[in-house]
Amino acid sequence: MELSHARAIVTGGASGLGAATVRHFRDCGAQVLILDLDEKGAETAAETGAGYLRCDVTDEESVASAISEAVETMGGVDICVNCAGIAIGERTLGREGPHRLDSFRRTIEINLIGSFNVLRLAAAQMSRNQREENGVIINTASIAAFDGQKGQAAYAASKAGIAGMTLPLARDLGGQGIRVCAIAPGIFSTPMLRGLPQEVQDSLAAEVTFPKRLGDPAEYARMAAFIVESGYLNGEVMRLDGALRGDGEPELCEVGCLGRLTSFAETGDGRYLISLQGVCRFRVVSEMGAKTPFRQCRIKSFIADLDMETGAAEIDRPALLKAFRAYLKANDLDADWESVSRAENAMLVNALSMMAPYGAAEKQALLEAPDLKTRAETLIAITEIALARDDEDFGSSLQ
Ligand SMILES: NC(=O)c1ccc[n+]([C@@H]2O[C@H](COP(=O)([O-])OP(=O)(O)OC[C@H]3O[C@@H](n4cnc5c(N)ncnc54)[C@H](O)[C@@H]3O)[C@@H](O)[C@H]2O)c1
Numbered sequence: 479m480e481l482s483h484a485r486a487i488v489t490g491g492a493s494g495l496g497a498a499t500v501r502h503f504r505d506c507g508a509q510v511l512i513l514d515l516d517e518k519g520a521e522t523a524a525e526t527g528a529g530y531l532r533c534d535v536t537d538e539e540s541v542a543s544a545i546s547e548a549v550e551t552m553g554g555v556d557i558c559v560n561c562a563g564i565a566i567g568e569r570t571l572g573r574e575g576p577h578r579l580d581s582f583r584r585t586i587e588i589n590l591i592g593s594f595n596v597l598r599l600a601a602a603q604m605s606r607n608q609r610e611e612n613g614v615i616i617n618t619a620s621i622a623a624f625d626g627q628k629g630q631a632a633y634a635a636s637k638a639g640i641a642g643m644t645l646p647l648a649r650d651l652g653g654q655g656i657r658v659c660a661i662a663p664g665i666f667s668t669p670m671l672r673g674l675p676q677e678v679q680d681s682l683a684a685e686v687t688f689p690k691r692l693g694d695p696a697e698y699a700r701m702a703a704f705i706v707e708s709g710y711l712n713g714e715v716m717r718l719d720g721a722l723r724g725d726g727e728p729e730l731c732e733v734g735c736l737g738r739l740t741s742f743a744e745t746g747d748g749r750y751l752i753s754l755q756g757v758c759r760f761r762v763v764s765e766m767g768a769k770t771p772f773r774q775c776r777i778k779s780f781i782a783d784l785d786m787e788t789g790a791a792e793i794d795r796p797a798l799l800k801a802f803r804a805y806l807k808a809n810d811l812d813a814d815w816e817s818v819s820r821a822e823n824a825m826l827v828n829a830l831s832m833m834a835p836y837g838a839a840e841k842q843a844l845l846e847a848p849d850l851k852t853r854a855e856t857l858i859a860i861t862e863i864a865l866a867r868d869d870e871d872f873g874s875s876l877q
Pocket residue numbers: 489490491492493494495496513514515516533534535536561562563564565588589592618619620621662663664665666667668669670671
């Protein structure tokens with residue numbers, strides 16, 4: 479099907495993947511009607527020259543009148559892209575008790591039943607096109623359909639439903655000249671994810687095999703366009719995820735810290751309290767193919783760490799304390815300045831490095847600093863960057 483002459487409805491088109499699809503389809507010359515609960519859809523529509531209709535995908539009447547509106551304004555429907563969806567995180571048995579049934583039901587209702595509700599009515603309309611190829615339906619699954627994480631029982635079930643119905647839908651609708659595919663995105667940079675702190679986004683991106691970044695919604699949109707224009711593509715669920723797979727071993731950092739177990743206690747409620755005291759750093763030489771539930775490595779230790787004082791005299795203590803003070807002030811915190819003033823340089827740098835509320839990447843950089851002087855300089859630099867970010871109101875990794 480040629481996108482430039484097509485008439486498309488896009489649910490969830492007010493935001494994220496749906497909005498990117500609206501933009502791309504419009505750029506390619508298609509007519510588009512956005513169906514979304516969020517009135518922000520009107521802005522996306524005005525920006526792109528698409529139409530917008532407030533619509534709840536779970537509601538039969540709301541969708542039926544949206545299809546009528548599509549026929550009235552565009553003359554028919556050739557493409558249906560279902561992007562409306564919600565994502566919740568809730569454990570099956572959490573601290574607050576069992577998973578709420580209403581949140582489970584609502585997730586299935588919007589993500590799965592909502593998509594089906596729209597596509598069944600869109601298909602009825604498409605079948606009136608009376609051409610060899612009457613329509614293309616694209617649903618949005620997720621890699622959670624195959625590899626759901628903790629807290630994703632509802633979301634993964636809804637997305638597995640999308641994936642599971644793709645082939646039967648294609649079989650049901652093939653006779654009417656309608657193709658059905660689903661896209662299973664990995665982690666995309668949509669408003670929801672862009673709201674997370676940068677360090678969380680970075681650590682998500684680090685899990686992607688290649689390229690090591692979050693997906694761009696425009697890439698989803700281009701894939702949707704490719705499905706529309708590839709007439710032989712049918713009944714298929716396509717991952718779009720940079721080969722992100724949850725089953726691989728996470729990469730190990732090269733440098734770690736050896737700790738001595740100094741206390742071990744069992745609490746009454748079945749938890750263990752374990753204290754480790756850092757001894758010295760080590761470098762991973764090689765990983766052994768162990769069959770234990772934990773990983774085993776050959777390591778080489780940093781013997782120089784045993785002498786805490788190496789390089790301590792060269793530390794710019796006033797600069798370090800200045801950064802520390804600025805950080806405390808920016809975060810409305812205070813410190814026991816008497817203890818701070820008594821602390822030796824080495825103790826001060828290491829304690830601050832451990833306490834500093836930075837992300838894993840920053841902590842690793844502090845751990846890997848070759849000597850105390852460099853660690854102090856790194857700590858000052860990271861603190862200054864975080865404070866500058868705070869000033870510019872970019873959100874802060876200090877929180
Ligand atoms: N962003 C990702 O990384 C990612 C990954 C995998 C799958 N997905 C899936 O892609 C789809 C789009 O995700 P997104 O990140 O663009 O989300 P988003 O929150 O930016 O957009 C979802 C849109 O759906 C709309 N919506 C929600 N309930 C609705 C309802 N009942 N009726 C009509 N509209 C409704 C919302 O108003 C919103 O505009 C979702 O199905 C999501 O599960 C996203």
